[in-house]
Every structure is written in C-alpha cells, then in structure tokens.
Amino acid sequence: MEVEIANLRRELEKIDSTILELIVKRMEIVKKIGELKKKQGYLILDLVREEEVLMYWRALGVRYNLPIDALNDIVKSILKLSRSVQVKMQSNAAPKGGxxxxxxxxxxxxxxxxxxxxxxxxxxxxxxxxxxxxxxxxxxxxxxxxxxxxxxxxxxxxxxxxxxxxxxxxxxxxxxxxxxxxxxxxxxxxxxxxxxxxxxxxxxxxxxxxxxxxxxxxxxxxxxxxxxxxxxxxxxxxxxxxxxxxxxxxxxxxxTLEEHEKAMAVVQVLTHFTLFAYRDAVERIAAELGIDVEKFATATYRDVHAIITRLEKIRGVVREISVQNPYSHYVKSFFIGLLREQASSDMKG
CATH class of the missing domain: 3.40.50.720 (NAD(P)-binding Rossmann-like Domain)
Structure with missing residues (x-):
C-alpha cells in the first residue's frame, strides 16, 4: 500500500511540474502581450478580458465537473500574476537597493x-x-x-x-x-x-x-x-x-485630487455602504422569516459574503473613508433615492 501511494505521489509531482512549466509558458506569452500594450499605451488591467477568461474557466469547470469556487481562486491568482509580470516589465526608473x-x-x-x-x-x-x-x-x-x-x-x-x-x-x-x-x-x-x-x-x-x-x-x-x-x-x-x-x-x-475623491466616493464609500446594508438586511430578514440562509447559499452569495468578511477586518478604515470623503453624503443619498424609485416601480408592477 505504501509503495503504491508513493508511486501515485510521484505521478502527481510530474503533473505539478507540467503545470508549472505551462504557467511559465503562459507568462512568456503574457510578456509579449505586455510589450504590445506598452507600445499602444494601453493600461495593464483589462477588466473585460479578465471577465472573458473567468467565464471561459467556468465553462471548462462545468465540462469537467470541477468546483467553480476552486477554479475561481486558481484563475484569479493566475490573472494577478499575469498583471504583475506586465507591470514589472514597465519598471525602469527606480533602481532597486534604495x-x-x-x-x-x-x-x-x-x-x-x-x-x-x-x-x-x-x-x-x-x-x-x-x-x-x-x-x-x-x-x-x-x-x-x-x-x-x-x-x-x-x-x-x-x-x-x-x-x-x-x-x-x-x-x-x-x-x-x-x-x-x-x-x-x-x-x-x-x-x-x-x-x-x-x-x-x-x-x-x-x-x-x-x-x-x-x-x-x-x-x-x-x-x-x-x-x-x-x-x-x-x-x-x-x-x-x-x-x-x-x-x-x-x-x-x-x-488629480478631485478625480480621486469623486472616484473613491463611488468605488469605496458607495460599495462599502451597500455591502454592509445588504449584510444587515440579510441578517434581519432571515431572523424575521426564521430561516438559515447559509444552508441555501449560492456561489454568488458566498462570494459577496467573503468580501464583506474581508471588509470587517478593516472596519475602522472603512469608517474613516466614509467620514473623510467629501462626496460621501452625496453618493449615499443618491443611492437611497434610487432604491426608493426602484421599490416604488416594483410595487406598481
């Protein structure tokens, strides 16, 4: 039995080596794409393309009956590594060792x-x-x-x-x-x-x-x-x-300073406000209805709650962002107004 397990583990090591060789090969292609992006003045991060890659991996997961959550973690790590490789290619003015x-x-x-x-x-x-x-x-x-x-x-x-x-x-x-x-x-x-x-x-x-x-x-x-x-x-x-x-x-x-503050009001303040309000709503509604929502959690639900859990670890920073951003009140009020409009529209059928 031990010999058989050892032989199988050696097979796994060969597969792992092949996976790493393919990742290295992928990074070589990533570098070529990075060089073309640099020539054309394109940004490194391409959200549309990354979403296409994620959906491609999801389709492969369905085909091979593999867990989507695990595949998401793998492909996101590969995409981050790819971005990092392209970013480092453009670094040429800051000598290391400072x-x-x-x-x-x-x-x-x-x-x-x-x-x-x-x-x-x-x-x-x-x-x-x-x-x-x-x-x-x-x-x-x-x-x-x-x-x-x-x-x-x-x-x-x-x-x-x-x-x-x-x-x-x-x-x-x-x-x-x-x-x-x-x-x-x-x-x-x-x-x-x-x-x-x-x-x-x-x-x-x-x-x-x-x-x-x-x-x-x-x-x-x-x-x-x-x-x-x-x-x-x-x-x-x-x-x-x-x-x-x-x-x-x-x-x-x-x-510019103004661009940053306006963007962070949307990207951070509004996102944090929405996620924490959603979390509170889930907890209160679940209690009122007497259900354990975790038993019925979908992949999307788990993804959202993983983000909220991560934000909880820096709750002090989240509050600081909300208090200090000059557009914080505006985006929250705007969003609440939209929710009211949506609720009114839904009630009218």
Missing part, C-alpha cells in the same frame, strides 16, 4: 514593507512607538530605529499613518527630517491633508506624491493598482514613484 523608511507599523505598513523587501529594497521601520517598530522589523527581517535616526538615511519615506496622526500634528513634527526625500502617504481619503502636506513640502524641500493603494492589507499587492496624486512638488518625482510601485508589481494610475 532605502525606504516605513513610518508606521500597522497591517498595511507591514504588507508593503514585505513587498519592497522582497524586491531588494532596504526598508527601515520607524514611528512613534520604537518597540512596535522593532517587533515588526524583526518579523520582516528589516531594520528599525527612531524617526530622528531613520529618516535622514532614506531615499523614500512612506507615511503609513492614520488620519488622526496627520490631523493631530505628528507629521508636522517630523517634516524637518524629510528635506530632499520623496514622501508619500497612503491614506484612502485625501481632502483633509493633501493641501497641508503640499505646503509643508514646499516649505521643507521634499517631493510629495500622495498615494492610495487600491487594495487592503490582506490582499497581495502584485497585480493590483495604486493611485498617485502628485502635488506641486511631486511632479518632478512622478516617474520615479510610478516605477517604484511597478517594481512590486503594482500598476500606477495618476489622478
């Missing part, structure tokens, strides 16, 4: 630090709490030190801080250490701090580019996107910053 100071030690700071370390950057973890910085640095195999020692050593400073840290004046206390650096925040909503940081950059001589990673701390960054909002002082560094993010497989999207 020093990045990560000011902050939360989940997002940790994830980004790991991504830059993986690509050969020297990362120093720092912040107000030296002990927390040291703990994260030890887990990542990075260096840590106080801000007074760390910031003068870096080429890039990423302010991975909460909105409160900006509003309470912490950043104002350390800006004198940022002269000559490229400085980024990673806040989801920018209106409350952008103009102030732009003024600080002009006064203290650093290049400020506001950034917003369009992914959370529990999503691997490769194949994802980041919004870049250059200030007056950040225009000279925008090419460098774009290439910096590309080295970790993240596709940059350059926007």
């Amino acid at each position: 020093t990045i100071c990560m000011v902050g030690y939360g989940a997002m700071a940790t994830m980004l630090s790991q991504a830059f370390i993986n690509e050969g950057y020297n990362v120093i973890i720092t912040g107000r709490d030296a002990e927390k910085a040291r703990e994260i640095a030890e887990k990542l195999g990075a260096a840590s030190s106080g801000v007074e020692e760390a910031l003068p050593q870096c080429d890039v400073a990423i302010l991975a801080l909460s909105i409160q840290a900006f509003l309470e004046g912490y950043v104002d206390k350390i800006v004198h250490l940022l002269k000559g650096k490229v400085v980024m925040d990673i806040l989801s909503s920018k209106t409350a701090v952008f103009k102030h940081l732009e003024e600080l950059s002009e006064h203290h001589g650093f290049s400020y580019v506001s950034t917003h990673p369009l992914f959370g701390p529990y999503t691997p960054p490769y194949g994802e996107r980041v919004v870049l909002i250059p200030s007056k002082t950040g225009l000279v560094a925008i090419d460098y910053v774009q290439s910096l993010w590309k080295t970790i497989g993240v596709e940059p999207v350059v926007a």
Whole structure:
C-alpha cells in the first residue's frame, strides 16, 4: 500500500511540474502581450478580458465537473500574476537597493514593507512607538530605529499613518527630517491633508506624491493598482514613484485630487455602504422569516459574503473613508433615492 501511494505521489509531482512549466509558458506569452500594450499605451488591467477568461474557466469547470469556487481562486491568482509580470516589465526608473523608511507599523505598513523587501529594497521601520517598530522589523527581517535616526538615511519615506496622526500634528513634527526625500502617504481619503502636506513640502524641500493603494492589507499587492496624486512638488518625482510601485508589481494610475475623491466616493464609500446594508438586511430578514440562509447559499452569495468578511477586518478604515470623503453624503443619498424609485416601480408592477 505504501509503495503504491508513493508511486501515485510521484505521478502527481510530474503533473505539478507540467503545470508549472505551462504557467511559465503562459507568462512568456503574457510578456509579449505586455510589450504590445506598452507600445499602444494601453493600461495593464483589462477588466473585460479578465471577465472573458473567468467565464471561459467556468465553462471548462462545468465540462469537467470541477468546483467553480476552486477554479475561481486558481484563475484569479493566475490573472494577478499575469498583471504583475506586465507591470514589472514597465519598471525602469527606480533602481532597486534604495532605502525606504516605513513610518508606521500597522497591517498595511507591514504588507508593503514585505513587498519592497522582497524586491531588494532596504526598508527601515520607524514611528512613534520604537518597540512596535522593532517587533515588526524583526518579523520582516528589516531594520528599525527612531524617526530622528531613520529618516535622514532614506531615499523614500512612506507615511503609513492614520488620519488622526496627520490631523493631530505628528507629521508636522517630523517634516524637518524629510528635506530632499520623496514622501508619500497612503491614506484612502485625501481632502483633509493633501493641501497641508503640499505646503509643508514646499516649505521643507521634499517631493510629495500622495498615494492610495487600491487594495487592503490582506490582499497581495502584485497585480493590483495604486493611485498617485502628485502635488506641486511631486511632479518632478512622478516617474520615479510610478516605477517604484511597478517594481512590486503594482500598476500606477495618476489622478488629480478631485478625480480621486469623486472616484473613491463611488468605488469605496458607495460599495462599502451597500455591502454592509445588504449584510444587515440579510441578517434581519432571515431572523424575521426564521430561516438559515447559509444552508441555501449560492456561489454568488458566498462570494459577496467573503468580501464583506474581508471588509470587517478593516472596519475602522472603512469608517474613516466614509467620514473623510467629501462626496460621501452625496453618493449615499443618491443611492437611497434610487432604491426608493426602484421599490416604488416594483410595487406598481
């Protein structure tokens, strides 16, 4: 029996090797497509094409009687890897080996630090709490030190801080250490701090580019996107910053402050508002009707609830986005009005 199992496992290893060889072959074709996209000025992310690929895999799953959920996970990972390969191909202005100071030690700071370390950057973890910085640095195999020692050593400073840290004046206390650096925040909503940081950059001589990673701390960054909002002082560094993010497989999207805030009101505020309202409605209606909806969960239902569960882990950030975005009230009111119209129309038959 043991010999038979061992033989079968060797067969599996051969199949696994073939799968990896085919993935490598797929990535070679992906690179060729990436080169053509670059020549034509196309964006890396093509949502229409990705949906076509997903539906193709679903059809194959039906043909071969394979579970759709498992296939979705596999093909989404392959698509993310493909995007990451194409993004990295376009990175040519940010030499690896530079020093990045990560000011902050939360989940997002940790994830980004790991991504830059993986690509050969020297990362120093720092912040107000030296002990927390040291703990994260030890887990990542990075260096840590106080801000007074760390910031003068870096080429890039990423302010991975909460909105409160900006509003309470912490950043104002350390800006004198940022002269000559490229400085980024990673806040989801920018209106409350952008103009102030732009003024600080002009006064203290650093290049400020506001950034917003369009992914959370529990999503691997490769194949994802980041919004870049250059200030007056950040225009000279925008090419460098774009290439910096590309080295970790993240596709940059350059926007103005107004474009970003309006887009995030729709993409984040409205999405979060809708999903949490939906979750509350499901719980209350299920209780009123006395049913266990989990017993009857469809694939779509499971997908939606997986997203909600992920959002629950960053509920504080979700609330911060809703409170700080200047268009938050508008999109919520607009959406509620549409729901009322839809409900009225449905009742009339």
